[in-house]
Amino acid sequence: MFDILNVIELEPFLLSFKLAAITTVILFILSVPLAWYLSQTSSRAKPFLEALTALPIVLPPSVLGFYILVALSHNSPIGEFFEDTFGVRLVFNFTGLVVASCFYSLPFMVQPLQSGFESINKNMLEASYISGKGKLETIIKVALPNIKPALLTAIIVTFAHTVGEFGVVLMVGGSIPEETKVASVAIYEFVEIMDYKSAHIYSAIMVIISFLVLLSVYVFNSKMKKVGV
Numbered sequence: 001m002f003d004i005l006n007v008i009e010l011e012p013f014l015l016s017f018k019l020a021a022i023t024t025v026i027l028f029i030l031s032v033p034l035a036w037y038l039s040q041t042s043s044r045a046k047p048f049l050e051a052l053t054a055l056p057i058v059l060p061p062s063v064l065g066f067y068i069l070v071a072l073s074h075n076s077p078i079g080e081f082f083e084d085t086f087g088v089r090l091v092f093n094f095t096g097l098v099v100a101s102c103f104y105s106l107p108f109m110v111q112p113l114q115s116g117f118e119s120i121n122k123n124m125l126e127a128s129y130i131s132g133k134g135k136l137e138t139i140i141k142v143a144l145p146n147i148k149p150a151l152l153t154a155i156i157v158t159f160a161h162t163v164g165e166f167g168v169v170l171m172v173g174g175s176i177p178e179e180t181k182v183a184s185v186a187i188y189e190f191v192e193i194m195d196y197k198s199a200h201i202y203s204a205i206m207v208i209i210s211f212l213v214l215l216s217v218y219v220f221n222s223k224m225k226k227v228g229v
Helices: 002-007 010-040 046-058 061-072 077-086 094-118 122-130 135-146 148-163 167-173 183-192 196-226
Strands: none
Touching: 010 046, 010 094, 010 135, 010 148, 010 183, 046 094, 061 077, 061 094, 061 167, 094 148, 094 167, 122 135, 135 148, 148 196, 167 183, 183 196
């Protein structure tokens, strides 16, 4: 037991959780209006927006990471603007990881929220509008409270998915201790140097975390179905 504790460095895990927490908060703020729009619109552009939003699910992480790296590098207009104006580099640091993670985990936040919004009784929304509530107030006070299972699924799965990122974060952030070396990158480096003992320990921790996260989602959703929420 003590031998295992000596192998584990907490920093990669803490960095992974910090990245996941920040990414989840940002994506929640950005995804609620996007998911609401997609759930309510009948625009011809809807399939295009849905496909664009879901693209990170099917796109190889290395491909997505490469294009994010190119888009955020100092040689790009975006990277040059942020570095010259704010003195902030967007690659090979924690800021770059947050930006990349927001792109990579976007569908895991948007899709559950969209499904939840689409399941709401339209009469409930109409009643909210008739009572004088605007769209923003309707979303906050009517829609979100009535999609608790979808809301929890979106938040927890986004968090867990971000914790487990590898290809995108390695491409955009590299492996800088206490800056971009998250748990998944640490596991990769252990395997590279054939330190399978440490790789097993770190991987086991990630498996346990992932399982507990998913278990909590299914247990909560099961309870919500029983009470009719």
